[in-house]
Amino acid sequence: MRFVRPETLEEAATLLGQESGVTRIISGGTDVMVQMRSGLVAPDLVVDLKHLTGLRSITPEAGGFRIGAAVSGAQLGEHEGVCALWPGVVEGVQLIGSTQVQGRATMVGNLCNGSPAADAVPGLVAADATVRIMGPNGSRDCPVAEIPAGPGRTTLGKGEFVTSVFLPARPERSGDAYLRFTPRTEMDIAVAAAAVSLTVDAKGVVTAARVALGAVAPTVMLVPEAAAAIIGTTLDDAAQAALAAAASAACNPIDDKRGTIEFRTRVAGVLARRAALIALARAGGQN
Amino acid sequence: MALDNTGQRVFKVVGTRPPRPDGVDKVTGRALYGADMSAPGMLVAHILRSPHAHAEIVSIDTSAAEALQGVKAVVTAADFTPQEDEYLDDILVNCLARDKVLYDGHAVAAVAATSADVAKAALKLIKVEYRKLPHVTDVDAAMRPDAPIVQSGRSLETVPEGMSENVTSHCEFGHGDLEAGFAKADLIIERSFTTAATHQGYIEPHACLATMGADGKGDLWCCTQGQYNVRSICADLLGIEASQLRVTASEIGGGFGGKTTVFIEPVALALSRKSGRPVKIVMSRSEVFLATGPTVSSSTDVKIGMTKDGRITAGQAHLRYSGGAFPCGTVDMGAQAAFAAYDLEAVQTLGWNALTNRPKEAAYRAPGAPQAIYAVESVVDELCQQLGLDPLEVRLKNAARKGTKSSYGPTFDDIGLMATLEAAKAHPHYSAPLGENQGRGLSAGFWFNFGGNTCVTLNVNTDGTVGITEGNPDIGGSRAAISQMAAEELGIPYDKIRTIVADTSSLGHNDVTDGSRVTFSVGLATIKAARDAISKMCSRAAQIWGIDEEAVVWEDGAACPAGPNAGKFPPMTLAEIAAVSFNTGGPIAGHYEFNADGAGVSFGVHLVDVEVDRETGGTKVLRYTVFQDAGKAVHPSYVEGQMQGGAVQGIGWALNEEYIYGEDGRLQNPGFLDYRIPVASDLPKIDTVILEIPNPGHPYGVRGVGETPIVPPLAALSNAVSRAIGKRLHSLPMSPPRILKALSEA
Known part of the structure; x- marks a missing residue:
């Protein structure tokens, strides 16, 4: 195994593009190191990115924030601007691992690990976040929702890697929230998860919403039907029920040691409803 | 040795809380723990494990592994002499499979090499030809006459005819006229329960360093609860004299009973003898789950009769335990402990052990008692619910006391159950108000002590x-x-x-x-x-x-x-x-x-409040109080620590911990992510109340305290959940999917 710390993003892309063996990119390493230790992967090339310029910074941009790929959960959680603008995204990131893991784990790593249960991803999808990708052919931007391809897989091409996440500006009276269900209170993996981002008007009517679910399908998924169920409502009881039903209807989970299909489907709806109410409260609305 | 000056001794040091010397x-x-010791020239060994739940070993070819550069020794069952003593031979076969693999993860061969990488590469070069056999992992299924046979010829004469060969032993305890007792009852409830196998979950995996020279003298450093036991077993299995093997126990990162036997120690010694070099083995967490002892899995039927005013007239339990692929006597302890907290005129417990394709059971804190007492205390609680009686008053009315002929035979001397129940009754916890979707559970528990x-x-x-x-x-x-x-x-x-x-x-x-x-x-x-x-x-x-x-x-x-x-x-x-x-x-x-002799039995009473989320099936433990008779608490902090630790392990067992097997008979969750022991944030502070009813068999009145606290939590949690949701579950763990399913069936 070769461990390389390139000087530039371009050099990293070239190294990764030209490697014929198994490659892994490391920033926090909280997934890669565990997978290597347990024998799940034996990379030929490990490329370390966390020292590269900009990868550990959070920068205001167009009313939102650009967050470097190597920014840790702990660093993100201490950033007042991001916490104020996208609290639901931050709470998802901060559920990864433990306090110790938060010192290293990154939301980009969480995204690129490709887990359907990744805690950082539903919030990013609900936020309509985009990632900036570097590769052998240069740089491109892509919605977060289009990155996951299946358990352990992404749509990133050969030699491509994510350098930053962009969280956009948002209108007044907006809020987001993320909830997951785990049997334990922490140090656990989501059995079902939901993120909701919404905006209300002065009367408290939801004018825009995005609902994303985790751990109930091969990838984290956006559920437009669930969003449609609450747009134009004040999240009254009927709208809440419609949201939960739409979220449950969109589920396509597996039956495994962590939960049954029936359990995941029901709980995803419950979480979507509860997350929407938190997002609404954050937006300053009332149901 | 009798108690000194009963009740009069004034202690100066005993009963204080000095810092622990370690x-x-x-x-x-x-x-220094098991994995912390090294020696010059040391080799590292890794173990090849079965990928099948049950299979015949047709052949093992280790030649390619032995030829790999850096490999210094390979051992299989063929390197050991079968033991005449069945107890010892079972331990040996569990360390390295002979003829058949009996469970997923059963050790088949071991390689000692100059590095871990070489040892792991060598494992891949060992060719094992298996012939897969049908498997059985469920205790009730294993007892059916048509079940796949895990091991033949292991049934004791006590086993009734017509049962599967998997049934290895049968036991019976009790006294009195059951029929007459049930006839006196105003209400009889009969229920069946199951509990999942759970692991002790010690944080330190098994580890050892073995050195055995050409002169036949050996030294072994290992993480164990008993170095003398390790010495006698290893000396027997290796065919050497006890005096020639010195065993030193490392510091121990938890044991809870699971480190009372051997898994890797004889293998390391054999590799060292063969290679002439010190050999170290450190198990991974998944190896610990796959191949070291969980507790038994159980299936139990309980029938209890009660009068309208709360007097128990008769109690009966049928207990079916499986200690995995080898004969196991744990059901005897369950059958003895089941009704120990009660003063009964008529009581009978019958027990059976059955072989399954699961790892060999190892002791886990009061082995056999939590499963049995869970079933009994659940039925007592349901009787109280149906008769509209206070569960604490009913236990006081029926509690075993000095002079009670216990359900397992002996007559009790001074015991602390009444005092413990009275303490629970007087405690503010028992009368504190409860909110919506909340329930309070109570259970008594017992352990023999030794x-x-x-x-x-x-x-x-x-x-x-x-x-x-x-x-x-x-x-x-x-x-x-x-x-x-x-x-x-x-x-x-x-x-x-x-x-x-x-x-x-x-x-x-x-x-x-x-x-x-x-x-x-x-x-x-x-x-x-x-x-x-x-x-x-x-x-x-x-x-x-x-x-x-x-x-x-x-x-x-x-x-x-x-x-x-x-x-x-x-x-x-x-x-x-x-x-x-x-x-x-x-x-x-x-x-x-x-x-x-004269260890003095120990009783405890646990009170727990839970809140159940009716939409997700999640259970939150809100408040927990442990009452236990310690005889005399020598160091109260460590007595409290035992009471708290037992309660926490029991909470995990009740709510989430379980060995989950797939249809292929393979363990689905050999790791702490999916084998969910509670973490600190899952728990309230566990409050403790120490009672001191002196043990007549000790000069200071000391009783053992370490095991009793894991006995009551299973029923206490089940009773609390039952009262919170108005439905009773009969299987542990009460994981969120099971609770949500029970609620949806309402």
């Missing part, structure tokens, strides 16, 4: 300090408790004493640290060893003073003339006697060895 080492990382073979040496140093050599690994603060008891007897400060855990060559045999025996038995031996040293010190003082030995007594850490007639001499302290000991006959030491 504390600094453990918090600074200086303490004494056993014990040996202690106490050395008086010339500077007035004392060294104690004992032979039981310290898994719960026992070095502190032993030092305290010696300080109490000798009349010197706690910090003048250092207690160490000896290797097998430095002290006579000591039974394993199990059965909640150490503070009781080793404490008792320490007291006797101290009294032995005291008599010698009195004799030295008598010699110095020129008076009779009988005229000298020991008071407040000093020899004194027994009275005015003995002569007028100022007291001679331990330090003063020790300082001149080389001139008065040589070093002074006390010693005691015995097979301890």
